[in-house]
Amino acid sequence: MKLPTVEEARAAMLAAVTPLASTSTPLGEADGRRLAEPVRALRCQPPFDASAMDGWAVRVADVARGARLRIVGESAAGGEAGLAVGPGEAARIFTGAPLPAGADYVVVQEQARRDGDEVVLEAGRGPASYVRPCGGDFREGQVLLEAGVRLNPWRLALAASAGWARVVCGGRPRVAILPNGDELVEPGRAAGAHQIYNAGAPALAAFVARQGGVPKALRHARDDEADILSLIHGVTFDLLVTIGGASVGDHDRVKPALRSMGAELHVEGCAMRPGKPVWFALLPDGRPVLGLPGNPASALVCAELFLGPLLAAVQGGAEDMAFETAVLAEPLPSNGPRDHYMRARIETGRDGARRVTPFPNQDSSLVSVMAQADVLVRRPPFAPAAPLGAVVEILRPGV
Ligand SMILES: Nc1nc2c(c(=O)[nH]1)N[C@H]1C(S)=C(S)[C@@H](COP(=O)(O)OP(=O)(O)OC[C@H]3O[C@@H](n4cnc5c(N)ncnc54)[C@H](O)[C@@H]3O)O[C@H]1N2
Numbered sequence: 001m002k003l004p005t006v007e008e009a010r011a012a013m014l015a016a017v018t019p020l021a022s023t024s025t026p027l028g029e030a031d032g033r034r035l036a037e038p039v040r041a042l043r044c045q046p047p048f049d050a051s052a053m054d055g056w057a058v059r060v061a062d063v064a065r066g067a068r069l070r071i072v073g074e075s076a077a078g079g080e081a082g083l084a085v086g087p088g089e090a091a092r093i094f095t096g097a098p099l100p101a102g103a104d105y106v107v108v109q110e111q112a113r114r115d116g117d118e119v120v121l122e123a124g125r126g127p128a129s130y131v132r133p134c135g136g137d138f139r140e141g142q143v144l145l146e147a148g149v150r151l152n153p154w155r156l157a158l159a160a161s162a163g164w165a166r167v168v169c170g171g172r173p174r175v176a177i178l179p180n181g182d183e184l185v186e187p188g189r190a191a192g193a194h195q196i197y198n199a200g201a202p203a204l205a206a207f208v209a210r211q212g213g214v215p216k217a218l219r220h221a222r223d224d225e226a227d228i229l230s231l232i233h234g235v236t237f238d239l240l241v242t243i244g245g246a247s248v249g250d251h252d253r254v255k256p257a258l259r260s261m262g263a264e265l266h267v268e269g270c271a272m273r274p275g276k277p278v279w280f281a282l283l284p285d286g287r288p289v290l291g292l293p294g295n296p297a298s299a300l301v302c303a304e305l306f307l308g309p310l311l312a313a314v315q316g317g318a319e320d321m322a323f324e325t326a327v328l329a330e331p332l333p334s335n336g337p338r339d340h341y342m343r344a345r346i347e348t349g350r351d352g353a354r355r356v357t358p359f360p361n362q363d364s365s366l367v368s369v370m371a372q373a374d375v376l377v378r379r380p381p382f383a384p385a386a387p388l389g390a391v392v393e394i395l396r397p398g399v
């Protein structure tokens with residue numbers, strides 16, 4: 001059976017999900033969320049011509065070394081406008097304060113000296129007026145942030161400076177995370193010699209939280225359909241992510257359990273490495289289920305390539321897989337039939353060139369390699385051997 005490519009698998013998943021209802025969200029809870037409606041400026045910023053410096057507001061025509069100007073008042077940030085500066089006059093002004101009517105230039109205080117009720121200019125006109133024009137940052141009614149963008153502290157600053165205390169965000173998906181395997185034991189517990197710590201669930205919970213979702217890590221299920229089903233029925237979720245039990249072994253019971261619930265599989269496997277057994281299904285009520293392979297690197301690479309875009313889509317956004325390029329610091333052999341996402345280190349040389357070194361051992365069970373990696377190097381199916389210095393595509397993880 002020919003497996004879909006990463007792009008085909010992702011497209012099939014994204015086509016099957018619908019965005020959650022949007023919610024009005026206080027700025028304090030909006031970091032990492034997707035905007036469901038654009039943010040428009042309620043007014044101009046700055047809302048008046050403002051001084052960029054502490055100094056003297058004057059008319060530019062009066063600026064000359066040695067000029068003496070009569071002081072007519074003071075304008076401080078937060079002060080009411082109303083002051084006017086006429087020819088031959090100056091007003092004391094501070095950074096961020098409104099420029100008095102008639103003034104169009106600020107002499108910085110280091111270039112002026114007060115002499116009684118006059119100010120004496122000690123320099124001529126410079127290239128900068130130190131005036132921030134009204135609306136110079138943004139204008140009333142302007143779209144500042146488009147629907148779909150992911151909020152971050154910089155963008156929250158923009159929404160706040162435009163006057164918004166709340167923004168409309170895509171609904172936060174509740175993401176149930178269901179690890180599977182008789183061998184699993186929770187970190188912190190005593191582990192038998194035959195047991196493996198559940199590393200997948202904490203990692204994916206953190207991934208989900210970073211991408212705007214609300215993770216709900218369940219206890220791990222035994223390799224038993226009834227146990228899997230009772231855990232699924234016992235939790236409320238918008239998206240279910242399972243870990244492990246995805247492959248073809250006799251103990252891989254997750255897909256059979258979901259099939260028994262009437263789930264319809266849309267993706268079953270992908271021509272990628274790591275992550276080949278990844279799958280995707282819809283429950284009869286339309287809620288999506290993403291099945292990640294159990295090997296930690298497989299689960300986490302699939303989280304990058306599929307879970308991130310799915311979380312963006314249900315929140316009303318889009319995650320474009322923005323590949324960059326770098327040059328290989330080590331030669332690579334030719335690639336096999338699967339699209340290979342290699343864990344690698346990246347360094348920027350003094351010449352500004354980015355060099356990547358894929359780790360020699362790419363086994364999908366290696367958590368230590370995953371933790372040291374900065375980027376994924378993409379090797380397309382059947383890519384020929386690549387010499388040192390060859391340009392390769394890289395993907396920076398969203399972690
Ligand atoms: N005969 C075949 N065997 C396998 C194939 C195949 O095509 N034919 N595919 C291999 C590939 S590729 C992968 S990837 C694995 C993934 O299989 P599963 O998704 O069924 O994963 P498990 O068997 O449940 O576990 C694999 C491995 O990962 C450990 N694991 C599982 N869950 C966790 C967790 N939450 N935290 C940490 N580690 C976990 C588990 O103990 C196993 O060691 O199948 C290959 N086999």
Ligand code: MOO
Pocket residue numbers: 272273274275276277293295297298364365
């Ligand atoms: O695809 Mo598996 O994730 O290669 O080990």
